[in-house]
Amino acid sequence: MYVAAKGGERAIVNSYRLLAERRRGDPAVPELEVRQIREQLRLAVDRVMTEGSLYDRDLAALAIKQAGGDLVEAIFLVRAYRATLPRFGHTQPIETRAMRIDRRISAAFKDIPGGQILGPTYDYTQRLIDFTLAAGGSPAQAIEGIAPPGETPDVAGILGTEGLLEPQTPATGDPQPMDLTREPIEFPAARPERLQNLARADEGFLLAMGYSTQRGYSHSHPFAGEIRYGRVELEFVPEELGFPVVIGEVEVTECQMINQFAGSATQPPEFTRGYGLAFGHSERKAMAMALCDRALRARELGEDARSPAQDEEFMLSHSDSLEASGFVQHLKLPHYVDFQAELELIRKLRAAAAITESGA
């Protein structure tokens, strides 16, 4: 006689244990410490913080460890944790001109006020596997340059003074943007909402969509006006004080993409902008984000919007790795009932088709 499979609970608990064993790997190999991940897998930590929408290096490192290196899973852990945290308020807008710069380049000008600073980058490494790392060699000491004092003017601002680049000023009254993590997005979405969505969007998705804009699916002639990476101070205005106090600093990567704009009936030709910002050192993400941001401004700028990257609902509804990963993988859940219903239907349709055939 048929007995339905039971014991799901025991199976689940046992699967936790198996997972923990797999995560640990060979016990003869020393266990990875969270601080090792934090210090030595910095870029993974940066991505988890960016897409997890939570700046906490230790927590991101722990999540990476717990997820066995699966970054989307780590992002999930961080987001689920974040969802339980209270929101005290918001900081003042960060001032990236006052960034303590570790790297800063412009592809639009050969030399720029404040200088080009190559900094730490994989760009000019020759991608040869470095076997000395496997042998435990220690790197040579870098020669420290002297950081220019004071603010570093941004390329966009310099172009702006000539009127060649669209100004970007807060809306009248500088209204507080909605918080995407607290309220559902509604379409059409305003740019602050779009940027929030893109900031926590899956890097792979943004990369592919940004890339598509370079291959004719919404060509926006981008130039990397400026990319800067470094530390910025965070200021917060406590209610009881009424003035801003510095509460810490975060590492960010900012990308100002400059794009051609042919002009319209009401506007003379000028350069327009796409903007990207990510926690930590995340240039690929920031650049792809800037490309997508610009493509999504098609409607606002009166451009033809025919490509997926310009389609707001398409982009914003499919950019989140958690939503995508969850829904794709939910196909692993039982669907016996739906499948049974479909099975019945197919049999019925086939039976009807057979009758028609034999009757003909």
Place this chain on the structure above:
Amino acid sequence: MTIRNEDLMTQAQDVPPSAAAGRGEGPAPGDGYNFAYLDERTKRMIRRAILKAVAIPGYQVPFGSREMPLPYGWGTGGIQVTASVIGPADVLKVIDQGSDDTVNAVNIRRFFHRTTGVRTTERTGEATLIQTRHRIPETPLAEGQIIVYQVPVPEPMQRLEPREAETRKMHALGEYGLMHVRLYEDIARYGHVSTAYDYPVMVNDRYLMSPSPIPKFDNPKMHMNPALQLFGAGREKRIYAVPPYTKVESLSFEDHPFEPQRWSDPCAICGARDSFLDEILMDDTGSRMFVCSDSDYCADRREMKPAETGGQE
């Protein structure tokens, strides 16, 4: 809905989780997480959405869906709704595909047991709160019960018009020609509507609604049901509801009335002829049997008349 006392609510305000994160087995009561996991402010936000949904039957209310410790698409909407209405006195039943035993149902039941400590049950009649995926129990629901559906795609017209800005307009105007044309095309092509589950319904003569992917067999149970029916879609950030004793009509045409599924065989275990049956493959030669998808209903019937398995209804 059970309202919790005030001091519990203030004490529970936004306690940051501490040691619990990263332990691997999820939160447990006393681990620093609030009762039913969500903080009270979030619950209040969700309850407001639920109240609005109840006031406008079938209308999809946007809400600030949170990342839950379970993946999107795995019942996060239903879980958030359940977490917002559950109280310490509730008795919870969780089913997936009609059964209390599937891994996903076990997992969600475990989650609520850990985070609330409420009593759980497999008996439909005993439960005050039932969270379900893809089925409505065979045992009729009663007044005072709440059934929470997990909804993957709340928009019934999404596959016809993926743009939400458009479908929202259609709902506002009560303009459902798109769906009628689709059903008509089915009839023209196959002679009948070829939708077997997630069969669209009209609620209270006003809003077109997805009943969630329940088989159309279950659709008639929604009509004038004495229980409160709540629907949560976490990934799509929507909540909707069918209040008790509300008209729920499956779309049809006068000359092509709505027809739920029927089986030629009764349940091989309990003999029921009135329940939705799962097909079970018995071996690799293709022999199969049909058994109730509602495991509680099937067990109940077996206990009540152990000798009869042939079915005489």
